[in-house]
Amino acid sequence: MRTARVDRVASRRQQQLLANTITHILLIVLGLAALAPFWWMISTSFKTEFEAFQIPPTWLPLEPTLEAYGDLFLNQPFGIFLYNSVKIAVLGVGGQLITSSLAAFAFARLDFPGKNVLFIIVLSTMMVPYAVTVIPLYIVMHRIGWVNTHLPLIVPAMLSSAYGTFLLRQFMFSLPVELEDAARIDGCSSFGIYRRIALPLMKPALATLGVFSFMASWNNFFGPFIFLDRKYLFTVQLGVALVQRQWYTSWPRLMAGSVVVTLPVLLVFLLLQRYFVRGISLTGIKG
Amino acid sequence: MAQSQALTRLAVRTKIQEIRWHRYEGYLFVAPLIIGIVAFIFLPIAASLYMSFNKWDMVSPPELVGLKNYARLVSRDRLFWKVLGNTFKYAGWIIVPSVTFPLILAALLDRPIRMRYLYRLAFFLPLVTSVVAVGLMFRWLYDGEFGLINYTLSWVGIDGPNWLSDPFWAMPAVAMVTVWQGLGYNMVLYLAGLQGIPDHLHEAATIDGAGPFSRFFRITIPLLTPTMFFILVMSVIGTFQTFGLIYVMTQGGPINSTNVYIYYLWQMAFGSSKMGYASAMAWILALVIFTVTMIQVRLARLWVHY
Numbered sequence: 001m002r003t004a005r006v007d008r009v010a011s012r013r014q015q016q017l018l019a020n021t022i023t024h025i026l027l028i029v030l031g032l033a034a035l036a037p038f039w040w041m042i043s044t045s046f047k048t049e050f051e052a053f054q055i056p057p058t059w060l061p062l063e064p065t066l067e068a069y070g071d072l073f074l075n076q077p078f079g080i081f082l083y084n085s086v087k088i089a090v091l092g093v094g095g096q097l098i099t100s101s102l103a104a105f106a107f108a109r110l111d112f113p114g115k116n117v118l119f120i121i122v123l124s125t126m127m128v129p130y131a132v133t134v135i136p137l138y139i140v141m142h143r144i145g146w147v148n149t150h151l152p153l154i155v156p157a158m159l160s161s162a163y164g165t166f167l168l169r170q171f172m173f174s175l176p177v178e179l180e181d182a183a184r185i186d187g188c189s190s191f192g193i194y195r196r197i198a199l200p201l202m203k204p205a206l207a208t209l210g211v212f213s214f215m216a217s218w219n220n221f222f223g224p225f226i227f228l229d230r231k232y233l234f235t236v237q238l239g240v241a242l243v244q245r246q247w248y249t250s251w252p253r254l255m256a257g258s259v260v261v262t263l264p265v266l267l268v269f270l271l272l273q274r275y276f277v278r279g280i281s282l283t284g285i286k287g
Numbered sequence: 288m289a290q291s292q293a294l295t296r297l298a299v300r301t302k303i304q305e306i307r308w309h310r311y312e313g314y315l316f317v318a319p320l321i322i323g324i325v326a327f328i329f330l331p332i333a334a335s336l337y338m339s340f341n342k343w344d345m346v347s348p349p350e351l352v353g354l355k356n357y358a359r360l361v362s363r364d365r366l367f368w369k370v371l372g373n374t375f376k377y378a379g380w381i382i383v384p385s386v387t388f389p390l391i392l393a394a395l396l397d398r399p400i401r402m403r404y405l406y407r408l409a410f411f412l413p414l415v416t417s418v419v420a421v422g423l424m425f426r427w428l429y430d431g432e433f434g435l436i437n438y439t440l441s442w443v444g445i446d447g448p449n450w451l452s453d454p455f456w457a458m459p460a461v462a463m464v465t466v467w468q469g470l471g472y473n474m475v476l477y478l479a480g481l482q483g484i485p486d487h488l489h490e491a492a493t494i495d496g497a498g499p500f501s502r503f504f505r506i507t508i509p510l511l512t513p514t515m516f517f518i519l520v521m522s523v524i525g526t527f528q529t530f531g532l533i534y535v536m537t538q539g540g541p542i543n544s545t546n547v548y549i550y551y552l553w554q555m556a557f558g559s560s561k562m563g564y565a566s567a568m569a570w571i572l573a574l575v576i577f578t579v580t581m582i583q584v585r586l587a588r589l590w591v592h593y
Contacts, residue, residue: 023395030392031409034470038412040435041424053433103320112313122320125328129528129576131549131569135556136334137327139345159323190312219417221531226557237419241535244423251427258420269415273408280475 041262045069045255052251068256072243078260080232081239086264088153088224088235089217095158096213097206104168104202105194109180119169125162130222138226152227153235157217164209167279171205172198208279211272218265236261339566349563356567367568369543370551371575373458377547378526380462385469385522386515392470393477394503407474414471422535425464426451451537454544461536461545465526473518480514481507512591520583527576548572 039059044052046064072078106112107119141152179201180193188196199206224235234242240257247253269276339356343349360367392410396403413421428435431449440447450460484507492502530549533539539546539554552572556565 020398020400023398023400026391027395027400027406030395031406034409034413034467036435037421037424037428037467038416040428041420044427055433055438057433057435057438099319099323103317106313106316110313110316112310115313118317118321122324125324128328128332129569129573131528131552132335132566132573133328133331135562135566135569136331136338138556139334139562140331142345156323156327159319160327161320162324165320190309190316194316215415219415219419221417221419221534225531225534237417240419240423244535251433254423255427258423262416262420265415265417266412269411273411276411277475280472280479 041255041258044251045259047252049250049252068250068252069260071253072239072256072260076239076243077232078236078239078257081234081236082260082264084150084233085218085235085237088150089214091154092157092217093210093213095154096161096164097210099159100161100164100168100209101199101202101206102194103165104172105198107165107169108172109177109193109198110190122162122165125160126166134222134226141227147227148230148233150228150233153217153220153223157213161213164213167209168202168205171202175201204275204278207272208275211268211275212279214268215265218261335566335569338563339570341563342561343563344560345562346560352563356564357571360564360567360571366543366546366551370546370548373544373546374527374548376458377462377465377529377545378523380459381465381469381522381526382519384463384466385473386518388466389470389473389518390477390511390515392474393481394507396474397478397481407471410474411471413468416468418468418531419535421464421468422532425460426536429460452541454541457537457541457545461532462526464532464536465529469522469525473522476514476518477511480511484510509592513593516583516587516591520580523579523583524576527572527579 043059043061045068046066047058047061048063048065048067051058051062103122107115137152137156138147141147146152175198179197183193183197219237220235221237221241224238225241228234228238231242240254240261243253243257338349340351340353341349342352342356396406416424429450431437431447431452434447434450436450437447448456450456488506488510489502492506497505526547528549529547530553533545533547533550537545539550548568549572552565552568555561555568
């Protein structure tokens with residue numbers, strides 16, 4: 001009787017162990033499939049042109065060299081490209097956080113005629129394909145002399161984020177109203193409540209939105225591609241595409257470029273990843 | 288007495304005025320957003336619709352041609368149909384893998400195993416990498432002679448094709464990159480879905496003697512169908528608007544076999560300066576996306592359990 005139970009427990013444990021082992025094996029295989037391309041990118045970027053074309057390929061560079069990186073920063077203005085990307089992302093994201101949080105506060109807490117209709121109109125813009133608006137935008141930007149400036153990449157991002165407004169409004173609903181009511185009774189203005197109470201409480205959601213928009217801005221290719229064709233205005237993404245046009249199969253250079261565009265966004269992601277995961281589930285499921 | 292009444296009346300009036308003003312205060316808060324949305328989304332939509340009825344090369348003045356752009360696209364532009372077909376093919380290639388692979392990942396990661404955090408991180412990396420970097424990385428991996436993929440295949444005696452310059456293989460090759468990149472995002476959606484499944488369902492089924500597999504197929508999957516539906520709809524919408532990956536990897540080639548809708552639209556608008564024609568294309572795309580999504584919503588009744 002007793003041994004039977006011990007046996008059962010033992011076999012249960014064995015089963016669990018087996019299941020865990022299989023899970024780990026599967027995850028390792030899939031994980032490698034996800035990571036191998038990155039390994040290959042980094043490894044190639046440190047190889048010489050000659051070694052990149054060796055068969056069989058070498059997993060680690062035999063004679064690691066910084067030649068490809070040197071080329072990007074000395075023969076191409078990659079420093080400037082990086083600066084441009086940072087500038088566009090920071091200004092766009094900063095502006096977006098302000099306009100979206102203001103609007104989200106009003107949609108969640110204030111009452112005004114036509115509020116719901118207005119909110120639905122804002123939301124509906126998320127369904128409009130970019131292709132529909134990009135041509136007229138280009139023409140308008142061309143007319144007012146904004147083509148070949150960074151403005152078409154910054155100003156619309158600052159002012160028209162329906163996504164950000166939606167995300168922050170959802171978050172506002174999860175915050176307690178009592179603090180705000182107390183402040184109002186004490187004579188605080190709406191703007192005061194927004195500045196002193198709502199905004200500090202919204203910090204986690206602002207971080208989520210910030211991470212997302214930063215990545216979207218950094219990785220944006222189509223926008224800069226349409227609006228910029230002067231080299232010194234290029235973002236890093238355009239810079240890498242430029243490297244590809246120039247040296248179509250110089251793999252160490254192309255991979256070095258890929259490493260340079262990926263690294264900053266990777267750092268941001270690693271530092272703020274918990275906000276990132278939350279953002280996906282917050283808007284994905286509830287939306 | 289009369290004086291104090293007058294005072295109260297005055298106080299009430301100012302209070303009412305204050306409330307009236309408060310009623311409109313919200314507009315100040317939403318003003319920047321609304322101005323932006325009108326200027327950068329609504330006006331462009333209207334302009335785009337108007338332009339689609341015009342012939343315009345941005346040099347000579349626009350010329351109103353009615354529905355001619357649309358008629359020409361549908362009846363005389365053979366590349367248009369090819370490109371539309373390619374876009375559907377592209378979506379077709381990604382649907383099954385982008386719904387199933389992340390599900391497997393999420394199911395594996397939903398259990399309390401060690402290093403879960405690290406695995407999750409691995410599947411996120413592709414997501415945060417730009418299409419330019421991803422495209423270049425895979426161009427290199429897919430290289431016919433020196434690429435890692437064909438080298439790996441040669442271990443098992445397969446002589447891999449020159450993926451991106453083969454009219455048949457180029458499209459599935461590009462599609463797989465899209466799937467690879469979306470793994471992490473869809474996995475998180477599934478993980479959130481899995482957390483929403485109450486434990487007692489699994490416990491009850493276990494007591495009734497259901498094994499892990501039948502529990503997975505009879506409890507987990509049916510309860511995840513809303514997530515699957517969401518992933519399906521979003522993936523299809525995403526593929527219909529792909530540009531960067533195609534530009535970096537194939538430039539629409541070989542012989543237009545990977546030329547997809549937005550890529551062709553870009554060629555028309557910014558390569559050939561046919562602004563009216565390209566605007567008409569954009570509206571057809573919006574209509575196609577809308578129709579496909581509506582069909583999916585209709586079909587959802589048959590398989591999605593809410």
